[in-house]
Amino acid sequence: MRDIVWYYPESLEETSKLLSREGTIPHGGGTGILRMSMRRVRGLIELSGLGLDYYRDRGKEIHIGAACTFSEVLRHASHESILYKALSRSASTPLRNRITVGGSVSLFPMWSDIAGPLIALGAEVSLVGSREGRFSVEDYFNLSELRKKTLITEVILQKEDWESCYYRETRSSFDYPAFTISVLLRRRKEVIDDMRIVLVGCRGKFRRFVDIEQQVMGLKVSAVDVHGLVRGIHIDFNSKKFMSSEYLKHITGVQIGRVVAQLLG
Numbered sequence: 707m708r709d710i711v712w713y714y715p716e717s718l719e720e721t722s723k724l725l726s727r728e729g730t731i732p733h734g735g736g737t738g739i740l741r742m743s744m745r746r747v748r749g750l751i752e753l754s755g756l757g758l759d760y761y762r763d764r765g766k767e768i769h770i771g772a773a774c775t776f777s778e779v780l781r782h783a784s785h786e787s788i789l790y791k792a793l794s795r796s797a798s799t800p801l802r803n804r805i806t807v808g809g810s811v812s813l814f815p816m817w818s819d820i821a822g823p824l825i826a827l828g829a830e831v832s833l834v835g836s837r838e839g840r841f842s843v844e845d846y847f848n849l850s851e852l853r854k855k856t857l858i859t860e861v862i863l864q865k866e867d868w869e870s871c872y873y874r875e876t877r878s879s880f881d882y883p884a885f886t887i888s889v890l891l892r893r894r895k896e897v898i899d900d901m902r903i904v905l906v907g908c909r910g911k912f913r914r915f916v917d918i919e920q921q922v923m924g925l926k927v928s929a930v931d932v933h934g935l936v937r938g939i940h941i942d943f944n945s946k947k948f949m950s951s952e953y954l955k956h957i958t959g960v961q962i963g964r965v966v967a968q969l970l971g
Contacts, residue, residue, distance in 0.1 A: 711749040715756065718834050718859065724751050725835040725855045732857050734773050734806040738813040751857075758808070758859060768863040772808025776820075779807065788823045788870035788888055789863075795819065795874060808858040814847060816907055817882035821847070823872065825914060826888045826902040830862040847911065868892055871969045873961055875907075877948070883907065884946050884954060887962055891969050896927050903966070905958065909942040915962075927970050936963040 713730070715721040724730055729748030733739065739750075758771035761782040770779060776793045780802070783790040796819035797805060810820050811831065821843075829843040835856035843861070846852045869891040874883035885907030892900040901922050903915040918935050936959050943954035 710744070710747060713749055713751045715751060718756065718857075721751060721753075721756065721857055722834050722838075724749070725857060732809075732812075734809045735775065735804040737801060737805050738809050738815070741815075742813075753808075753857075756859075763865075766865055768865060770807050770861045770863070772806060772811075772858045772860055774807050776802040776805045776807070776810075786870070788826065788868065788872055788890060789820075791870060791872040792819045792823045792886070792888070795872075795879070798880060807861055811843065811846070811861065812853065812858055814911060816911070818906060819874070819883070819886060821912060822886045822888035822904045822906040824861065824863075825906075825912060826890050826904045827863055827866075827868075831858045832860045832862065833857065834859055844914075866892075869969055871965045873965050875957065875961065884949055885943075885958060887958075887965050889965050889969050893927060898922050898925050898927060898930070903962065905941065905962070907943075908954075908958070909944060913941065915939070930966075930970055932963050932967045932970070935966065936960075 713724050715724060727749060729746050730751060731747060732753055733750040734753050753773050758773035759778065760771040761774055761778060762769045776796060780790060780793055793802070796802065807820065810818055811824065814821055824843045830840045831843050831846050832840050833852065833856045836854060837852055837856050840862065841852055871889045873887040875885050876883050885905060888904045890902040891898065901919050903918055904912060906912045921935060922930055939959045939962065941955055941958055943951040945951045946954065
């Protein structure tokens with residue numbers, strides 16, 4: 707393996723120039739690098755000097771710096787928020803002290819506990835490098851050109867009140883989830899004002915069930931037929947360890963129904 711050059715930028719402008727170099731990638735918590743091939747890596751950009759380890763409440767928006775760790779997010783986030791529910795169950799305490807928000811979004815590991823909540827919340831990412839500006843996290847996941855030679859500097863969330871439920875399909879509490887389900891609900895009296903349902907772990911990495919969301923909009927909670935909603939769900943999975951694709955299809959439909967029913971009460 708060739709020698710790897712370390713870079714220690716002190717500004718985003720300097721970082722943008724470094725990102726344009728072939729084989730030069732950002733280094734934050736370092737947990738993702740442990741699981742990737744280093745053959746094509748020629749340089750590592752150490753991000754600790756950029757001051758991106760913040761969590762800021764700006765009134766209508768929350769800005770989370772890319773170098774903010776999961777543990778730091780948990781110190782600030784409301785215990786009722788879906789972000790807290792997801793990240794508090796992700797990995798272990800030592801890993802939560804290392805895993806950064808920017809790295810987890812950028813690498814999108816299939817066991818990610820942050821992707822589903824961010825998609826459901828309509829989060830945005832701020833980028834520097836070959837593409838600059840604010841982009842929806844959903845576009846970032848879908849469009850490869852947003853991920854090439856760019857750095858996430860922060861994740862932006864709108865401050866909104868949601869009821870939420872988060873589910874991880876695991877064999878044990880410390881296991882990687884086979885899939886995760888994120889559901890948000892906002893009701894006005896007993897009428898559904900908005901609902902968002904996101905599955906992570908299927909083919910294509912994730913799916914948002916916009917068709918189901920639209921069906922329940924404006925309905926009274928008591929009028930929702932949960933079994934009818936999920937009966938027609940068709941989801942493609944690759945087989946996983948100890949779980950066939952057919953089993954995953956079946957159990958996902960069951961669990962989405964349970965999570966939605968639980969949230970509707």
